[in-house]
Amino acid sequence: MKKLILSAAFAALAAGGALAQDTVRIATEGAYPPFNFINDAGKPDGFEVELFTSLCEAAELTCEWVTTDWDSIIPNLQSGNYDAIAAGMSITEERKAVIDFTQAYYPATFSAYAAPSADADLSGVVAAQVNTIQAAHVAETDATLLEFATPDEAVAAVRNGEADAVFADNDFLKPVVDESNGEFVWAGEQIQLGEGIGLGIRKSDTELKAKFDAAIQTVKDDGTLNELLKKWFGADSVTF
Numbered sequence: 001m002k003k004l005i006l007s008a009a010f011a012a013l014a015a016g017g018a019l020a021q022d023t024v025r026i027a028t029e030g031a032y033p034p035f036n037f038i039n040d041a042g043k044p045d046g047f048e049v050e051l052f053t054s055l056c057e058a059a060e061l062t063c064e065w066v067t068t069d070w071d072s073i074i075p076n077l078q079s080g081n082y083d084a085i086a087a088g089m090s091i092t093e094e095r096k097a098v099i100d101f102t103q104a105y106y107p108a109t110f111s112a113y114a115a116p117s118a119d120a121d122l123s124g125v126v127a128a129q130v131n132t133i134q135a136a137h138v139a140e141t142d143a144t145l146l147e148f149a150t151p152d153e154a155v156a157a158v159r160n161g162e163a164d165a166v167f168a169d170n171d172f173l174k175p176v177v178d179e180s181n182g183e184f185v186w187a188g189e190q191i192q193l194g195e196g197i198g199l200g201i202r203k204s205d206t207e208l209k210a211k212f213d214a215a216i217q218t219v220k221d222d223g224t225l226n227e228l229l230k231k232w233f234g235a236d237s238v239t240f
Contacts, residue, residue, distance in 0.1 A: 022062060023062040023063070023064055024056065024061055024062070024063045024064070024083050024084065024208070025063075025064045025066050025081075025082035025083045025084070026052055026063055026064070026065055026066065026082065026083065026084045026085070026086050026199075027065075027066045027067070027068050027073055027076065027077065027081075027082040027084065027085050027086070027087065028044055028046075028048060028049065028065060028066070028067060028068075028085070028086050028087045029067065029068070029069070029070045029073065029087045029088070029150075030044050030067040031070070031150050031151070031152065032046075032087065032088045032151060032172060033046060033172070033175070034046050034047050034171065034172075034175075034232045034233065035047050035048050035087070035088035035106075035171075035172070035197075035232075036048050036049055036086070036087060036088065038067070043065075044065040044067060046232070047106075047228060047229070047231075047232035047233070048086040048087070048088070048105075049065065049086070050228060050232075051086075051105065051219075051225070051228055052086050052199075053065075055212075055215050055219070059215075066081070066082045068081075068082075069149065070087065070129065070130070070131065070149065070150065071130055071131055071149060073085055073087055073089075073200075074095070074098065074099060074200070077099060077200060077201075077202060078098070078099070078202065080202075083201070083202075083205065083208060084199050084200060084201050084208070084212070085099075085199065085200030085201075086199055086200075087200075088106075088169070088172075088197055089101075089197060089198070089200050090132075090133045090193065090194035090195065090196070090197055091104060091194060091195040091196055091197065091198045092133055092194055092195070094136075095200070098203075099200050099201065099202060099203060100200070100201045100202065100203050100205075100206075100209050101198035101199065101200055101201070102198045102199040102201065102209055102212045102213045102216055103198060103213050103216055103217065104195065104196025104197055104198050105196075105197060105198065105199065105216050105225060106196055106197035106229070107196050107238045107239065107240060108192060108193075108194055108195055108196040109169070109170060109171065109192070109196075109238045110169075110170045110190035110191060110192050110193075111133070111134050111137070111167060111168060111169055111170060111190065111191050111192075111193050112167070112168070112169075112170040112173055112186060112188075112190045112191070113126070113165045113166070113167050113186065113187040113188045114155075114158070114165065114166050114168075114173045114176060114177050114184045114185070114186060114187065115158060115164060115165035115166070115184065115185065115187040116158065116183065116184065116185070117185065117187070118185050118186065118187050119187070120164050120165045120187045120188075121164045121165075122141075122143060122164070122165055122187060122188050123141065123142040123143050124143060124144065124163075124164035124165075125143065125144045125146050125162070125163045125164050126138045126141075126143040126144070126145060126146065126163060126164065126165050126166070126167050127146045127147075127148060127153075127154035127155070127157040127158060127162070127163035127165070127166045127167070128145060128146075128147060128148075128154055128166065128167045128168065129147070129148060129149070129150060129151045129153075129154055129168065130147040130148060130149060132168075133193045133194045134167045134168050134169070134193070135147055135167075137167070137191065137193060138167050146162060146163050151166075151168050151172055154166045154168065155168075155173075155176055155184075158184070159183070165187055165188075170190060171233050171237075199212055199216075220240045225239075225240060226239040226240060
């Protein structure tokens with residue numbers, strides 16, 4: 001049944017003719033579970049990988065996954081090293097100035113602080129991943145922002161005493177808090193940022209954007225996308 005639904009999704013993607021390229025290269029970071037990560041077999045995995053791999057298979061498209069550092073992920077898209085970005089990337093006005101996005105395949109949700117204690121000094125030193133909406137938010141507060149290349153490094157900065165708290169997507173931090181045996185707890189209030197997460201695409205690739213937009217809308221309408229959100233983020237996940 002699910003294959004039929006996904007096939008319907010990419011019937012919309014296939015409408016209007018074949019894509020200009022034979023292979024669609026999708027970049028991800030591979031370091032932001034459960035959105036994307038590298039599994040025990042050394043392959044990209046996670047919510048985004050399952051979603052877009054399934055859509056590509058249903059459309060009989062050849063889609064290849066490319067892993068790249070977060071800090072260079074947009075410049076490499078602009079340089080033509082791949083065709084799209086599926087890497088937990090929030091849709092923001094700043095990013096829309098340089099690349100396009102499909103409609104959101106992950107709803108606008110909340111970011112949160114995690115720290116060794118609930119009364120941690122959130123105006124002290126706060127760690128965040130570089131070039132994220134979380135880092136931009138911290139930079140606008142009274143806190144001292146300490147940026148890192150990966151979210152895991154931002155978490156580690158709190159563990160080793162470099163930072164008072166880490167600020168990241170709630171869904172990324174939830175397993176960090178839940179599995180820390182009290183080493184991390186939630187601090188402060190959750191904050192809603194961004195416009196949701198979309199597939200990043202070059203501004204010139206209007207055909208590719210339109211086709212993925214149609215496919216994402218189809219899996220929203222039939223409930224398949226919500227099923228995947230609950231699978232990867234839990235039964236109480238924010239859905240469409």
